[in-house]
Amino acid sequence: MIEFRGVSKRFPDGTLAVEEFDFTLPSRKTTVFVGSSGCGKTTLLRMINRMVEPSSGQVLIDGEDVAGQDKVKLRRRIGYVLQASGLLPHRKVVDNVATVPVLNGVPKAKARADALELLDKVGLDRSLAQRYPRQLSGGQQQRVGVARALASDPNILLMDEPFGAVDPIVRADLQVELNRLQRELGKTIVFVTHDIDEAFVLADQVVILRKGGAIAQAGTPAEILAAPADDFVASFIGADKGKRHLQLQQREGDGGLTLVVDGDGRPVGVLEDGERRPGAAAS
Numbered sequence: 435m436i437e438f439r440g441v442s443k444r445f446p447d448g449t450l451a452v453e454e455f456d457f458t459l460p461s462r463k464t465t466v467f468v469g470s471s472g473c474g475k476t477t478l479l480r481m482i483n484r485m486v487e488p489s490s491g492q493v494l495i496d497g498e499d500v501a502g503q504d505k506v507k508l509r510r511r512i513g514y515v516l517q518a519s520g521l522l523p524h525r526k527v528v529d530n531v532a533t534v535p536v537l538n539g540v541p542k543a544k545a546r547a548d549a550l551e552l553l554d555k556v557g558l559d560r561s562l563a564q565r566y567p568r569q570l571s572g573g574q575q576q577r578v579g580v581a582r583a584l585a586s587d588p589n590i591l592l593m594d595e596p597f598g599a600v601d602p603i604v605r606a607d608l609q610v611e612l613n614r615l616q617r618e619l620g621k622t623i624v625f626v627t628h629d630i631d632e633a634f635v636l637a638d639q640v641v642i643l644r645k646g647g648a649i650a651q652a653g654t655p656a657e658i659l660a661a662p663a664d665d666f667v668a669s670f671i672g673a674d675k676g677k678r679h680l681q682l683q684q685r686e687g688d689g690g691l692t693l694v695v696d697g698d699g700r701p702v703g704v705l706e707d708g709e710r711r712p713g714a715a716a717s
């Protein structure tokens with residue numbers, strides 16, 4: 435469990451990036467922070483592994499304030515995936531994945547063997563292990579980034595727009611893969627994106643943020659879609675409608691209910707008004 439208690443961050447130039455943020459992220463679930471550029475998503479994420487220190491308030495992991503924990507040790511037990519995969523360019527894929535375990539004292543041969551298994555896990559062929567990052571596609575690099583973040587078997591995985599730089603088809607593949615991995619691994623994932631569709635696909639819990647890290651609404655994707663808290667949320671979740679591919683689906687067994695389902699066929703809401711046209715686009 436990760437708790438933010440009254441957390442604020444003012445940068446030295448006076449920018450108030452986050453103001454009095456209170457929120458609890460449950461263990462073994464995916465929580466997605468979503469909001470427009472500059473609303474404080476990355477700052478919140480980085481306060482978890484102390485890459486940014488709060489100006490006031492506390493961040494606790496399983497009840498322990500991170501402020502009292504050794505930064506290096508803390509970061510080695512929290513996986514971190516960035517948009518630019520952050521791979522070391524002069525190291526082969528296998529060694530990129532094995533880096534943190536080796537730093538943690540795992541013998542090299544064991545760390546490399548484990549790295550190959552992690553490549554399997556993230557859906558990469560082992561033949562890619564001997565390549566350098568520049569010899570991989572963007573999507574493959576991001577998978578290596580995920581494998582590397584998982585290498586020290588962290589309970590927590592921080593993901594900052596990890597799929598932001600790849601094309602939409604690869605991005606959708608990576609999202610499906612992350613959901614599959616999460617079902618298998620059950621990590622506490624904190625995922626940052628400005629893409630509300632991505633948030634709805636990945637999240638157990640979505641936190642829609644306004645400027646200053648103010649929570650506009652938090653809830654499951656279905657809760658938010660069914661009852662946006664205000665006009666800000668309504669327009670935020672509607673803004674990308676053209677890309678979301680929501681569909682209507684009529685369920686015979688459910689008294690003719692018309693469900694709104696996402697691209698993976700997951701129900702995200704029930705249509706109460708309007709014409710019932712099975713298979714028609716929701717927009």
Ligand SMILES: Nc1ncnc2c1ncn2[C@@H]1O[C@H](COP(=O)(O)OP(=O)(O)OP(=O)(O)O)[C@@H](O)[C@H]1O
Pocket residue numbers: 445446447449450451469470471472473474475476477478628
């Ligand atoms: N080191 C810094 N010094 C001064 N201001 C900063 C610093 N880092 C971030 N900020 C400011 O704090 C605010 C929040 O930034 P943050 O990076 O957390 O936003 P974000 O929601 O992640 O944005 P994006 O989606 O563009 O990455 C912004 O106004 C940003 O300009």
